[in-house]
Ligand SMILES: Nc1ncnc2c1ncn2[C@@H]1O[C@H](COP(=O)(O)OP(=O)(O)OP(=O)(O)O)[C@@H](O)[C@H]1O
């Protein structure tokens with residue numbers, strides 16, 4: 001895997017930010033020295049206002065809309081609510097989306113409150129940002145099911161932000177307010193405030209207008225829906241900041257402009273540099289090859305392995321952007337003399353822990369150990385077996401009674417995994433046959449019920465590298 005953090009089309013120069021004099025993590029309070037130590041209120045204000053310098057130090061800040069100084073002052077004055085929207089066009093979010101979730105997490109750590117918005121309505125329209133062609137229309141039931149599954153994932157993830165000092169995160173769905181909005185209300189209350197010239201000038205629209213296929217009115221209107229979301233959240237939940245990838249700049253500023261015009265209130269936008277693949281395309285779901293965050297789409301083991309495969313050139317940026325490790329610890333991991341892949345292992349462990357929880361990481365590490373060539377560690381569970389099959393181990397369906405009723409070596413010959421009984425015996429004599437990683441020493445050993453994982457599966461290793469999975473059931 002080769003991933004780079006870069007900026008997408010439409011990137012604007014980094015707004016100059018004022019450092020606010022806190023440590024790299026933004027969580028340390030300055031040592032008092034000769035000046036008096038800050039009291040608890042000052043410490044909290046300092047932590048809240050450290051936000052932009054923290055995001056910048058982690059490589060998570062591309063642009064600020066509404067003024068960096070104003071945002072820092074607002075953060076110092078009190079906890080802010082910040083939102084990021086996700087269109088439920090797939091069952092799960094992916095590693096690219098994790099950057100935005102990390103920004104929400106840093107807000108939480110600095111004492112603010114994160115709001116994750118499911119695009120139950122916008123997912124039915126299709127965001128043209130960064131897309132060279134029209135998105136397919138999704139089935140309503142599918143969008144709703146996707147939104148529910150992403151909401152569960154995101155909520156669990158934001159609730160486990162380590163060191164969070166903000167109020168508990170909120171998860172909302174914009175279908176709530178769009179489902180009741182009529183066309184006339186929309187044109188009168190939202191459309192009237194939008195200038196067509198400004199809408200046409202957005203990168204997402206301009207590039208599509210210049211393309212052969214152009215842009216539909218539906219996708220052209222998308223920016224107003226996202227803009228109105230921000231207005232709605234500003235009014236109903238006091239949300240003052242919106243976060244998104246740098247491809248979202250046009251949609252985010254549509255919101256800050258609408259708020260300014262219709263409410264005469266302040267609002268800020270933050271964009272995150274996009275996580276790009278080595279070919280320069282966005283690391284997203286439409287482009288394929290996504291590293292999914294939901295365990296239903298990608299097991300914690302496979303997720304861990306995908307991060308372990310991060311290229312050396314990308315690992316420093318990924319450690320800064322996708323983990324909460326202190327920057328000094330990251331520098332130490334990258335210093336010469338570290339064991340091979342130490343940085344990748346730390347990256348994989350930290351990100352897996354955040355995305356899948358402590359339990360998910362434990363399982364991923366257990367499966368990694370169990371599937372290592374020649375492993376004799378016995379912790380083979382369902383995830384390990386699924387990982388073995390996903391990694392190319394053949395799976396054989398065998399008759400349960402026959403499998404439990406005779407020697408394993410006979411079964412291996414019957415399914416074609418061993419050329420002859422003699423070869424299978426020699427494998428046992430050379431201590432090369434293992435059942436769920438336990439060495440078989442008895443040539444007559446058969447399978448027993450307690451070898452079975454999930455009551456039906458067993459992993460058999462033939463020598464150091466070859467593995468297969470037997471599934472006991474009714475023979476095909
Ligand atoms: N590779 C990425 N790097 C940083 N942020 C990203 C990346 N991919 C998506 N995001 C951000 O995550 C948020 C939600 O994105 P969303 O799920 O709607 O689109 P997506 O996953 O990029 O989908 P698609 O590939 O269909 O465009 C947006 O703010 C988007 O900019």
Ligand SMILES: N[C@@H](Cc1ccc(O)cc1)C(=O)O
Nearest residue numbers: 085086087119122127226229
């Ligand atoms: N347009 C965003 C998702 C989003 C939807 C609604 C919002 O209010 C905000 C963001 C995207 O496609 O990535």
